[in-house]
Amino acid sequence: MKDKIKNVKSLEELQKMYSDTFGKNGTMTAKLKNMAGLSNEERSIINAENAELRQLFKEKQNELEMVALNAKLATEYVDVTLDVEPQNRGTFHPLTQSLKEIGSVLESLGFTMWVGPEIEDDWHNFTALNTPEYHPARDMQDSFFLENGNVMRTQTSSIQIRAMEKVGVPIKMFGVGRTYRKEWDATHAPMFGQIEGLYIDKNVTITDLVATMRALLSKFFERDIQLRIRPSYFPFTEPSIEMDMKWGDRWLEICGAGMVHPNVLKNCNINPNEYQGFAFGFGWDRMAMLKYNLNDIRPIYDGDIRWLKNNGF
Numbered sequence: 001m002k003d004k005i006k007n008v009k010s011l012e013e014l015q016k017m018y019s020d021t022f023g024k025n026g027t028m029t030a031k032l033k034n035m036a037g038l039s040n041e042e043r044s045i046i047n048a049e050n051a052e053l054r055q056l057f058k059e060k061q062n063e064l065e066m067v068a069l070n071a072k073l074a075t076e077y078v079d080v081t082l083d084v085e086p087q088n089r090g091t092f093h094p095l096t097q098s099l100k101e102i103g104s105v106l107e108s109l110g111f112t113m114w115v116g117p118e119i120e121d122d123w124h125n126f127t128a129l130n131t132p133e134y135h136p137a138r139d140m141q142d143s144f145f146l147e148n149g150n151v152m153r154t155q156t157s158s159i160q161i162r163a164m165e166k167v168g169v170p171i172k173m174f175g176v177g178r179t180y181r182k183e184w185d186a187t188h189a190p191m192f193g194q195i196e197g198l199y200i201d202k203n204v205t206i207t208d209l210v211a212t213m214r215a216l217l218s219k220f221f222e223r224d225i226q227l228r229i230r231p232s233y234f235p236f237t238e239p240s241i242e243m244d245m246k247w248g249d250r251w252l253e254i255c256g257a258g259m260v261h262p263n264v265l266k267n268c269n270i271n272p273n274e275y276q277g278f279a280f281g282f283g284w285d286r287m288a289m290l291k292y293n294l295n296d297i298r299p300i301y302d303g304d305i306r307w308l309k310n311n312g313f
Protein backbone atom coordinates (compact mmCIF):
# COMPACT_ATOMS: atom_id res chain seq x y z
CA MET A 1 0.00 0.00 0.00
CA LYS A 2 2.71 2.44 0.99
CA ASP A 3 4.67 1.79 -2.18
CA LYS A 4 1.52 2.11 -4.22
CA ILE A 5 0.94 5.59 -2.82
CA LYS A 6 4.52 6.56 -3.49
CA ASN A 7 4.25 5.51 -7.13
CA VAL A 8 1.04 7.32 -7.95
CA LYS A 9 1.53 9.64 -10.96
CA SER A 10 -1.56 11.81 -10.96
CA LEU A 11 -3.84 13.66 -8.58
CA GLU A 12 -6.88 11.84 -9.98
CA GLU A 13 -5.32 8.48 -9.30
CA LEU A 14 -4.40 9.56 -5.80
CA GLN A 15 -7.91 10.80 -5.20
CA LYS A 16 -9.30 7.40 -6.23
CA MET A 17 -6.92 5.51 -3.93
CA TYR A 18 -7.81 7.82 -1.10
CA SER A 19 -11.51 7.10 -1.34
CA ASP A 20 -10.82 3.35 -1.74
CA THR A 21 -8.99 3.57 1.57
CA PHE A 22 -10.79 6.18 3.65
CA GLY A 23 -14.14 6.53 1.85
CA LYS A 24 -17.42 5.10 3.07
CA ASN A 25 -16.55 1.59 1.87
CA GLY A 26 -12.83 2.06 2.13
CA THR A 27 -10.47 -0.63 3.44
CA MET A 28 -9.22 1.48 6.35
CA THR A 29 -12.72 2.61 7.18
CA ALA A 30 -13.75 -1.03 7.45
CA LYS A 31 -10.80 -1.86 9.72
CA LEU A 32 -11.57 1.05 12.02
CA LYS A 33 -15.20 0.05 12.21
CA ASN A 34 -14.43 -3.50 13.25
CA MET A 35 -12.08 -2.88 16.13
CA ALA A 36 -14.63 -3.79 18.81
CA GLY A 37 -13.35 -7.30 19.57
CA LEU A 38 -9.66 -6.52 19.19
CA SER A 39 -6.96 -6.30 21.84
CA ASN A 40 -5.39 -2.95 22.75
CA GLU A 41 -2.23 -3.95 20.93
CA GLU A 42 -4.08 -4.80 17.73
CA ARG A 43 -6.01 -1.53 17.96
CA SER A 44 -2.89 0.57 18.32
CA ILE A 45 -1.37 -1.12 15.26
CA ILE A 46 -4.44 -0.20 13.21
CA ASN A 47 -4.45 3.39 14.57
CA ALA A 48 -0.80 3.82 13.73
CA GLU A 49 -1.35 2.46 10.24
CA ASN A 50 -4.27 4.84 9.80
CA ALA A 51 -2.19 7.86 10.83
CA GLU A 52 0.75 6.85 8.67
CA LEU A 53 -1.37 6.34 5.56
CA ARG A 54 -3.11 9.68 5.98
CA GLN A 55 0.27 11.35 6.31
CA LEU A 56 1.55 9.62 3.16
CA PHE A 57 -1.50 10.68 1.17
CA LYS A 58 -1.04 14.24 2.30
CA GLU A 59 2.61 14.36 1.33
CA LYS A 60 1.91 12.80 -2.03
CA GLN A 61 -0.87 15.29 -2.66
CA ASN A 62 1.45 18.23 -1.92
CA GLU A 63 4.08 16.76 -4.17
CA LEU A 64 1.69 16.21 -7.10
CA GLU A 65 0.18 19.69 -6.70
CA MET A 66 3.64 21.22 -6.85
CA VAL A 67 4.43 19.23 -10.00
CA ALA A 68 1.19 20.46 -11.60
CA LEU A 69 1.94 24.06 -10.62
CA ASN A 70 5.44 23.92 -12.04
CA ALA A 71 4.14 22.46 -15.28
CA LYS A 72 1.64 25.31 -15.52
CA LEU A 73 4.29 27.94 -14.81
CA ALA A 74 6.52 26.47 -17.47
CA THR A 75 3.88 26.88 -20.18
CA GLU A 76 1.93 29.97 -19.09
CA TYR A 77 4.46 32.75 -18.73
CA VAL A 78 4.49 36.37 -19.82
CA ASP A 79 7.49 37.63 -21.70
CA VAL A 80 7.93 41.08 -20.21
CA THR A 81 10.67 41.89 -22.70
CA LEU A 82 8.30 41.76 -25.69
CA ASP A 83 7.43 45.07 -27.36
CA VAL A 84 3.79 46.10 -27.01
CA GLU A 85 1.66 48.54 -28.93
CA PRO A 86 1.79 51.95 -27.19
CA GLN A 87 -1.48 52.58 -25.36
CA ASN A 88 -3.17 55.99 -25.31
CA ARG A 89 -4.24 56.80 -21.81
CA GLY A 90 -6.82 59.47 -21.08
CA THR A 91 -5.97 62.38 -18.78
CA PHE A 92 -7.95 65.14 -17.17
CA HIS A 93 -8.42 68.35 -19.14
CA PRO A 94 -6.66 71.35 -17.54
CA LEU A 95 -10.02 72.83 -16.53
CA THR A 96 -11.15 69.60 -14.91
CA GLN A 97 -7.82 69.15 -13.21
CA SER A 98 -7.78 72.70 -11.82
CA LEU A 99 -11.38 72.41 -10.61
CA LYS A 100 -10.52 69.20 -8.78
CA GLU A 101 -7.65 70.97 -7.04
CA ILE A 102 -9.44 74.26 -6.29
CA GLY A 103 -12.62 72.43 -5.28
CA SER A 104 -10.84 70.19 -2.85
CA VAL A 105 -9.21 73.16 -1.08
CA LEU A 106 -12.53 75.02 -0.86
CA GLU A 107 -14.30 71.89 0.35
CA SER A 108 -11.65 71.40 3.01
CA LEU A 109 -12.47 74.94 4.18
CA GLY A 110 -16.17 74.05 4.42
CA PHE A 111 -17.47 75.42 1.11
CA THR A 112 -20.01 73.34 -0.83
CA MET A 113 -20.01 73.24 -4.62
CA TRP A 114 -22.98 74.58 -6.60
CA VAL A 115 -23.77 74.90 -10.28
CA GLY A 116 -26.52 76.88 -12.03
CA PRO A 117 -28.04 77.47 -15.47
CA GLU A 118 -25.94 79.06 -18.22
CA ILE A 119 -28.99 80.79 -19.67
CA GLU A 120 -30.00 83.12 -16.89
CA ASP A 121 -32.89 85.44 -16.28
CA ASP A 122 -32.33 89.12 -15.69
CA TRP A 123 -33.04 88.79 -11.96
CA HIS A 124 -30.28 86.31 -11.14
CA ASN A 125 -27.63 87.71 -13.47
CA PHE A 126 -28.21 91.42 -12.77
CA THR A 127 -31.11 92.73 -10.72
CA ALA A 128 -30.72 90.63 -7.58
CA LEU A 129 -27.01 91.41 -7.73
CA ASN A 130 -27.87 95.07 -7.18
CA THR A 131 -27.59 95.89 -10.87
CA PRO A 132 -31.08 97.10 -11.85
CA GLU A 133 -32.05 98.13 -15.35
CA TYR A 134 -30.25 101.26 -16.59
CA HIS A 135 -27.60 100.74 -13.93
CA PRO A 136 -24.30 101.72 -15.55
CA ALA A 137 -22.59 98.59 -14.21
CA ARG A 138 -24.53 96.54 -16.78
CA ASP A 139 -22.13 97.96 -19.34
CA MET A 140 -19.14 96.54 -17.46
CA GLN A 141 -19.78 93.24 -19.17
CA ASP A 142 -20.64 92.91 -22.85
CA SER A 143 -23.54 90.52 -22.65
CA PHE A 144 -25.14 88.12 -25.09
CA PHE A 145 -28.89 88.67 -24.77
CA LEU A 146 -31.50 86.26 -25.99
CA GLU A 147 -34.65 87.41 -27.77
CA ASN A 148 -36.83 86.59 -24.78
CA GLY A 149 -34.83 88.92 -22.52
CA ASN A 150 -32.76 86.18 -20.90
CA VAL A 151 -29.00 86.41 -21.02
CA MET A 152 -26.09 84.02 -21.42
CA ARG A 153 -24.80 84.17 -17.84
CA THR A 154 -22.05 86.83 -17.74
CA GLN A 155 -20.83 85.81 -14.30
CA THR A 156 -21.16 82.92 -11.89
CA SER A 157 -22.34 85.47 -9.30
CA SER A 158 -25.83 84.42 -10.39
CA ILE A 159 -25.22 81.09 -8.63
CA GLN A 160 -24.76 82.95 -5.31
CA ILE A 161 -28.27 84.33 -5.64
CA ARG A 162 -29.75 80.95 -6.49
CA ALA A 163 -27.97 79.35 -3.54
CA MET A 164 -29.07 82.02 -1.05
CA GLU A 165 -32.66 81.85 -2.33
CA LYS A 166 -32.66 78.09 -1.99
CA VAL A 167 -30.98 77.41 1.36
CA GLY A 168 -30.78 80.81 3.06
CA VAL A 169 -28.18 81.59 5.70
CA PRO A 170 -25.71 80.76 7.14
CA ILE A 171 -24.18 79.66 3.85
CA LYS A 172 -20.69 78.74 2.66
CA MET A 173 -20.71 77.80 -1.01
CA PHE A 174 -18.77 78.06 -4.22
CA GLY A 175 -20.26 78.23 -7.67
CA VAL A 176 -18.52 77.09 -10.80
CA GLY A 177 -19.33 77.16 -14.47
CA ARG A 178 -19.10 78.69 -17.90
CA THR A 179 -19.79 82.35 -18.48
CA TYR A 180 -20.25 84.35 -21.69
CA ARG A 181 -19.19 87.79 -22.88
CA LYS A 182 -18.50 89.40 -26.24
CA GLU A 183 -14.73 89.32 -26.17
CA TRP A 184 -12.09 87.45 -28.13
CA ASP A 185 -8.30 87.61 -27.88
CA ALA A 186 -5.44 85.56 -26.42
CA THR A 187 -6.59 86.09 -22.84
CA HIS A 188 -10.35 86.55 -23.41
CA ALA A 189 -12.71 84.02 -24.95
CA PRO A 190 -16.46 84.57 -25.47
CA MET A 191 -17.00 81.51 -23.32
CA PHE A 192 -14.83 81.14 -20.24
CA GLY A 193 -15.05 79.74 -16.76
CA GLN A 194 -15.49 81.38 -13.40
CA ILE A 195 -15.34 80.19 -9.84
CA GLU A 196 -17.12 82.13 -7.19
CA GLY A 197 -17.11 81.89 -3.41
CA LEU A 198 -19.67 83.08 -0.87
CA TYR A 199 -19.66 82.93 2.91
CA ILE A 200 -22.48 84.56 4.89
CA ASP A 201 -22.90 84.24 8.63
CA LYS A 202 -23.15 86.47 11.70
CA ASN A 203 -19.45 87.19 12.26
CA VAL A 204 -17.80 87.03 8.86
CA THR A 205 -15.31 89.81 8.16
CA ILE A 206 -13.07 90.91 5.34
CA THR A 207 -10.15 89.27 7.16
CA ASP A 208 -11.83 85.91 6.59
CA LEU A 209 -11.97 86.75 2.90
CA VAL A 210 -8.27 87.50 2.67
CA ALA A 211 -7.35 84.42 4.70
CA THR A 212 -9.54 82.20 2.52
CA MET A 213 -8.05 83.53 -0.70
CA ARG A 214 -4.52 83.20 0.61
CA ALA A 215 -5.09 79.63 1.72
CA LEU A 216 -6.73 78.76 -1.57
CA LEU A 217 -4.05 80.30 -3.78
CA SER A 218 -1.16 78.96 -1.71
CA LYS A 219 -2.53 75.43 -1.79
CA PHE A 220 -3.37 75.57 -5.47
CA PHE A 221 -0.04 77.02 -6.58
CA GLU A 222 1.88 74.96 -4.00
CA ARG A 223 3.84 77.91 -2.66
CA ASP A 224 3.31 80.72 -0.19
CA ILE A 225 1.32 83.36 -2.11
CA GLN A 226 1.59 87.02 -1.27
CA LEU A 227 -1.56 89.09 -1.85
CA ARG A 228 -2.15 92.80 -2.45
CA ILE A 229 -5.56 94.42 -2.08
CA ARG A 230 -6.84 97.37 -4.10
CA PRO A 231 -10.16 99.19 -3.74
CA SER A 232 -12.50 98.51 -6.64
CA TYR A 233 -16.13 98.62 -7.62
CA PHE A 234 -18.71 95.89 -8.09
CA PRO A 235 -22.40 96.63 -7.69
CA PHE A 236 -22.90 93.55 -5.50
CA THR A 237 -20.21 94.24 -2.90
CA GLU A 238 -19.47 97.11 -0.53
CA PRO A 239 -16.63 97.63 0.03
CA SER A 240 -15.33 96.06 -3.17
CA ILE A 241 -11.76 95.04 -3.65
CA GLU A 242 -9.51 93.48 -6.24
CA MET A 243 -6.72 91.15 -5.25
CA ASP A 244 -3.36 90.85 -6.93
CA MET A 245 -0.93 88.08 -6.23
CA LYS A 246 2.84 88.28 -6.42
CA TRP A 247 4.00 86.26 -9.40
CA GLY A 248 7.76 86.35 -9.89
CA ASP A 249 8.51 90.06 -9.68
CA ARG A 250 5.13 91.15 -10.99
CA TRP A 251 1.70 91.68 -9.43
CA LEU A 252 -1.08 89.83 -11.23
CA GLU A 253 -4.72 90.73 -10.84
CA ILE A 254 -6.33 87.49 -9.74
CA CYS A 255 -9.80 88.09 -8.33
CA GLY A 256 -12.64 90.48 -7.61
CA ALA A 257 -14.19 90.35 -4.18
CA GLY A 258 -15.82 92.24 -1.36
CA MET A 259 -18.36 92.23 1.43
CA VAL A 260 -21.77 91.33 0.02
CA HIS A 261 -23.89 94.45 -0.49
CA PRO A 262 -26.86 94.77 1.91
CA ASN A 263 -29.19 95.14 -1.09
CA VAL A 264 -28.10 91.73 -2.40
CA LEU A 265 -28.88 90.14 0.97
CA LYS A 266 -32.28 91.88 1.08
CA ASN A 267 -33.02 90.64 -2.44
CA CYS A 268 -32.55 87.10 -1.10
CA ASN A 269 -34.71 87.74 1.98
CA ILE A 270 -31.74 87.89 4.33
CA ASN A 271 -31.58 90.53 7.03
CA PRO A 272 -28.37 92.55 6.46
CA ASN A 273 -28.46 93.86 10.03
CA GLU A 274 -28.08 90.33 11.27
CA TYR A 275 -25.98 88.64 8.57
CA GLN A 276 -23.03 89.70 6.53
CA GLY A 277 -20.30 88.01 4.55
CA PHE A 278 -17.91 88.01 1.67
CA ALA A 279 -17.91 86.95 -1.96
CA PHE A 280 -15.14 86.51 -4.45
CA GLY A 281 -14.95 85.58 -8.11
CA PHE A 282 -12.07 84.66 -10.37
CA GLY A 283 -11.32 83.24 -13.79
CA TRP A 284 -11.24 79.48 -13.74
CA ASP A 285 -9.29 79.29 -17.02
CA ARG A 286 -6.92 81.97 -15.83
CA MET A 287 -6.01 79.93 -12.77
CA ALA A 288 -5.40 76.86 -14.93
CA MET A 289 -3.35 78.89 -17.42
CA LEU A 290 -1.10 80.25 -14.67
CA LYS A 291 -0.59 76.93 -12.97
CA TYR A 292 0.03 74.87 -16.08
CA ASN A 293 1.85 77.55 -18.07
CA LEU A 294 -0.68 77.93 -20.87
CA ASN A 295 -0.46 81.26 -22.62
CA ASP A 296 -3.54 81.28 -24.84
CA ILE A 297 -7.08 80.73 -23.55
CA ARG A 298 -8.54 79.78 -26.93
CA PRO A 299 -7.08 76.27 -27.38
CA ILE A 300 -8.44 75.33 -23.95
CA TYR A 301 -11.82 74.96 -25.64
CA ASP A 302 -10.65 73.47 -28.95
CA GLY A 303 -10.37 69.90 -27.73
CA ASP A 304 -7.21 69.32 -29.77
CA ILE A 305 -5.45 66.37 -28.21
CA ARG A 306 -2.09 67.35 -29.77
CA TRP A 307 -2.21 70.69 -27.96
CA LEU A 308 -3.14 68.99 -24.70
CA LYS A 309 -0.31 66.47 -25.07
CA ASN A 310 2.20 69.21 -25.92
CA ASN A 311 1.25 70.96 -22.73
CA GLY A 312 1.74 67.92 -20.58
CA PHE A 313 -1.87 66.65 -20.43
Ligand code: DAH
Nearest residue numbers: 155157256257258279280281
Ligand atom coordinates in the same frame (compact mmCIF):
# COMPACT_ATOMS: atom_id res chain seq x y z
N1 DAH B 1 -18.61 88.83 -11.04
C1 DAH B 1 -17.38 89.56 -11.10
C2 DAH B 1 -16.89 89.58 -12.55
O1 DAH B 1 -17.32 88.77 -13.31
C3 DAH B 1 -16.34 88.93 -10.23
C4 DAH B 1 -16.66 89.10 -8.80
C5 DAH B 1 -16.30 90.24 -8.14
C6 DAH B 1 -17.42 88.16 -8.13
C7 DAH B 1 -16.61 90.44 -6.83
C8 DAH B 1 -17.74 88.35 -6.79
C9 DAH B 1 -17.33 89.50 -6.15
O2 DAH B 1 -18.44 87.46 -6.09
O3 DAH B 1 -17.67 89.66 -4.86
O4 DAH B 1 -16.08 90.40 -12.88
